Amino acid sequence: MSARVGIVVFPGTNCELDVAWAVERLGGAPETLWHADAELHGADAVVVPGGFAHGDYLRTGAIARFSPVMDAVARFAAAGGPVVGICNGFQVLTEAGLLPGALQKNAGLSFLCETVECRVETTRSALTALADPGRVLRLPINHFEGNYVCDETTRRRLRDDDRIVLRYVRNPNGSLDDIAGICSEQRNVVGLMPHPERAAEPLLGSTDGAVLLRSLLATASEGAAVA
């Protein structure tokens, strides 16, 4: 049975259909989850997609974390369920405290919309389980606030515990330690600024994101089999 992937939609989310399309193309069963509904409807994995949840008012992700669906996402994550936040979704997960640190405005204050190279730093995460360690992936970024920051203790823990999932080959936004993506202690919650769903089809210029979404589907299926 194909893995059921719940895709959270806040007012202002705009990448949910891209994620759904990529998930379906890779053999998963996508379902959108409205933010006001505190239910995951039996999802085996959750994606918090990109966009401008609640208009990015106050801070990116600051209002979204209080949406009813986020309680359900937090419970699902605590139980080991795979959760991936892409771009604005990464910002939401840090605000919600599901991932450490924060994302602030890019160094140089440029909105970045380009394809960048990211290196797979660990395969021990819900998003990189099937990837080759050290492999460089070409992935699109599309953000103004992707400059990852955290305190020194957190940074050391992320490094020592092998929780930096993706690093930029050439740092585009000033992100600490070239961080493009990190995972939680349990390794089931992953946040990343690049958009794997926009690199899952040759027509889009790269298919390098497919291995990441396939990893998520594989992790989700394992979890579903256990449950």
Added chain:
Amino acid sequence: MRYEARVEITHLPGIADPQGATVERSLPALGYDNVSQVRVGKSIRLVIDAPDADAAGAQIDEMCHRLLANPVIEAYAIEVTELAATQ
């Protein structure tokens, strides 16, 4: 009692402030070459009903911690002033 409060939110010391840095780099282009340590933050003003100024301050502190500021990267300062009783 009714109070007006102003919350000033700034970056924590040691956290990079890309907006401040960009503004600082722009000023010399206009001839202002004696400016340093520019920090850009935000200011929130609100009116709050509370038994006294301490209670108002304590509640705003809690609100800052939970929503208005992100303690991971931001510091905040709260200023509470009593409003004259309305007729």
